[in-house]
Amino acid sequence: xxxxxxxxxxxxxxxxxxxxxxxxxxxxxxxxxxxxxxxxxxxxxxxxxxxxxxxxxxxxxxxxxxxxxxxxxxxxxxxxxxxxxxxxxxxxxxxxxxxxxxxxxxxxxxxxxxxxxxxxxxxxxxxxxxxxxxxxxxxxxxxxxxxxxxxxxxxxxxxxxxxxxxxxxxxxxxxxxxxxxxxxxxxxxxxxxxxxxxxxxxxxxxxxxxxxxxxxxxxxxxx
Amino acid sequence: xxxxxxxxxxxxxxxxxxxxxxxxxxxxxxxxxxxxxxxxxxxxxxxxxxxxxxxxxxxxxxxxxxxxxxxxxxxxxxxxxxxxxxxxxxxxxxxxxxxxxxxxxxxxxxxxxxxxxxxxxxxxxxxxxxxxxxxxxxxxxxxxxxxxxxxxxxxxxxxxxxxxxxxxxxxxxxxxxxxxxxxxxxxxxxxxxxxxxxxxxxxxxxxxxxxxxxxxxxxxxxxxxxxxxxxxxxxxxxxxxxxxxxxxxxxxxxxxxxxxxxxxxxxxxxxxxxxxxxxxxxxxxxxxxxxxxxxxxxxxxxxxxxxxxxxxxxxxxxxxxxxxxxxxxxxxxxxxxxxxxxxxxxxxxxxxxxxxxxxxxxxx
Numbered sequence: 291x292x293x294x295x296x297x298x299x300x301x302x303x304x305x306x307x308x309x310x311x312x313x314x315x316x317x318x319x320x321x322x323x324x325x326x327x328x329x330x331x332x333x334x335x336x337x338x339x340x341x342x343x344x345x346x347x348x349x350x351x352x353x354x355x356x357x358x359x360x361x362x363x364x365x366x367x368x369x370x371x372x373x374x375x376x377x378x379x380x381x382x383x384x385x386x387x388x389x390x391x392x393x394x395x396x397x398x399x400x401x402x403x404x405x406x407x408x409x410x411x412x413x414x415x416x417x418x419x420x421x422x423x424x425x426x427x428x429x430x431x432x433x434x435x436x437x438x439x440x441x442x443x444x445x446x447x448x449x450x451x452x453x454x455x456x457x458x459x460x461x462x463x464x465x466x467x468x469x470x471x472x473x474x475x476x477x478x479x480x481x482x483x484x485x486x487x488x489x490x491x492x493x494x495x496x497x498x499x500x501x502x503x504x505x506x507x508x509x510x511x512x513x
Numbered sequence: 514x515x516x517x518x519x520x521x522x523x524x525x526x527x528x529x530x531x532x533x534x535x536x537x538x539x540x541x542x543x544x545x546x547x548x549x550x551x552x553x554x555x556x557x558x559x560x561x562x563x564x565x566x567x568x569x570x571x572x573x574x575x576x577x578x579x580x581x582x583x584x585x586x587x588x589x590x591x592x593x594x595x596x597x598x599x600x601x602x603x604x605x606x607x608x609x610x611x612x613x614x615x616x617x618x619x620x621x622x623x624x625x626x627x628x629x630x631x632x633x634x635x636x637x638x639x640x641x642x643x644x645x646x647x648x649x650x651x652x653x654x655x656x657x658x659x660x661x662x663x664x665x666x667x668x669x670x671x672x673x674x675x676x677x678x679x680x681x682x683x684x685x686x687x688x689x690x691x692x693x694x695x696x697x698x699x700x701x702x703x704x705x706x707x708x709x710x711x712x713x714x715x716x717x718x719x720x721x722x723x724x725x726x727x728x729x730x731x732x733x734x735x736x737x738x739x740x741x742x743x744x745x746x747x748x749x750x751x752x753x754x755x756x757x758x759x760x761x762x763x764x765x766x767x768x769x770x771x772x773x774x775x776x777x778x779x780x781x782x783x784x785x786x787x788x789x790x791x792x793x794x795x796x797x798x799x800x801x802x803x804x805x806x807x808x809x810x811x812x813x814x815x816x817x818x819x820x821x822x823x824x825x826x827x828x829x830x831x832x833x834x835x836x837x838x839x840x841x842x843x844x845x846x847x848x849x850x851x852x853x854x855x856x857x858x859x860x861x862x863x864x865x866x867x868x869x870x871x872x873x874x875x876x877x
Contacts, residue, residue, distance in 0.1 A: 417601070418666075419618075420594070422622065422666070432621070512608050
């Protein structure tokens with residue numbers, strides 16, 4: 291146990307690695323929700339039988355963009371997106387650059403979760419809202435999003451947890467964070483202490499995210 | 514006043530055309546309740562969706578106090594919809610909103626000031642008997658209370674027409690009566706025009722002033738409740754005043770003619786059977802009967818077996834002379850669903866038969 295506190299790597303690099311991981315997860319979670327939520331709403335609303343059916347556009351968005359992006363393994367997508375990250379952030383290294391590929395990797399995933407959550411809003415509620423004279427935007431904002439809020443929070447939680455996992459992978463290709471620490475020191479230099487501490491930290495991080503997410507989701511659920 | 518004229522709705526299923534509504538015409542005056550009754554598949558749901566413009570009718574028109582709804586442009590549909598308040602079978606409340614929040618919903622859509630919303634919501638909740646439940650979520654309310662919130666919400670935009678789609682089909686008998694009484698009370702107080710779509714004869718019996726029978730997208734019978742109930746030939750009368758199956762009695766009167774007799778209004782009060790017995794000096798037996806008060810009038814529907822020696826034609830003439838509906842009953846009347854219209858529908862009818870019997874039995 292003494293080892294943990296006297297380990298020079300942990301003392302020097304751990305705080306920075308934690309900050310980097312939180313940065314990566316935070317930035318990419320923000321952009322994932324920012325883009326993925328409207329995309330999910332769009333996919334749901336334009337589906338056949340939806341509020342504003344647009345069969346062709348929906349097909350293209352759903353099959354081409356979302357499914358193709360989702361079918362590329364994240365490790366490959368990450369490497370493939372390095373040029374884009376450099377274009378957007380000016381560098382291919384560090385947590386900010388890694389957030390680009392992290393966001394692009396999770397946006398389609400999150401959009402699908404949003405779409406599924408919206409689909410679970412009972413159709414009678416949409417009818418009721420339309421009959422009382424709602425505009426389509428009012429139906430989306432006041433009924434679809436509001437009624438599925440508990441599910442949307444749960445979907446966000448799942449996405450953030452996924453991002454923690456992806457962020458560790460991003461560490462391998464220059465993203466930094468706990469993933470890099472575990473790989474460089476724990477794996478390459480056989481430092482078991484570093485490995486264990488990193489793993490425990492990641493588990494704790496996931497647990498905290500899950501717990502907070504569930505709490506919020508439950509407090510919003512009046513069903 | 515709501516007027517529906519020659520409303521047609523045709524759906525396309527692949528290359529096949531399905532006629533869901535085949536020229537529905539009806540009109541309901543202000544302050545009265547009209548029931549539309551029919552089996553599953555008769556076109557009730559389609560009619561509701563066309564009246565609320567959730568579906569555009571293929572042709573025909575819907576108008577409220579002379580304002581045409583079905584011709585309005587898409588942008589005007591929303592304003593038109595606010596003239597119709599709708600009550601759903603399962604209330605369809607927003608789970609994330611409290612009772613007050615649900616009633617406020619239609620008002621929020623048109624940017625009503627907050628204090629006005631608060632006053633209106635309080636007024637509506639007390640109107641439907643839900644004072645003190647402002648902050649309850651739908652999950653904390655009973656089915657009947659949820660439906661009351663649904664009614665308050667439907668009235669929030671001060672509509673002219675209240676459209677109720679199976680408003681009591683998910684409720685127990687006692688709650689059903691409470692909700693129906695509430696709808697009737699509100700109709701009188703607010704001078705609403707009310708359309709109730711239902712498959713329960715009990716609903717029609719309890720609150721409706723007039724009724725239409727919808728079958729295969731057409732209205733095949735309609736009229737004031739007291740008129741249709743007094744017509745021995747009408748399917749609605751058979752459903753409103755159902756008789757249980759009965760065999761002609763063996764024994765004393767074996768072989769005698771079986772008559773069906775329908776008393777309406779003042780005739781129901783007269784001791785007709787005994788006067789027939791005295792006048793013709795014959796015996797008769799009541800095989801089955803049903804007595805109801807419908808639309809404020811008394812009705813009696815009897816199946817009577819005459820003695821073998823009786824002159825059935827003379828008895829019929831005697832009854833007709835007194836303005837009483839009477840005819841020779843079919844030899845052995847089966848206890849079929851009175852609204853069953855042909856064999857093609859019999860599957861749906863069978864499924865509903867139990868329900869009908871239950872409902873009618875409950876009310877009598």
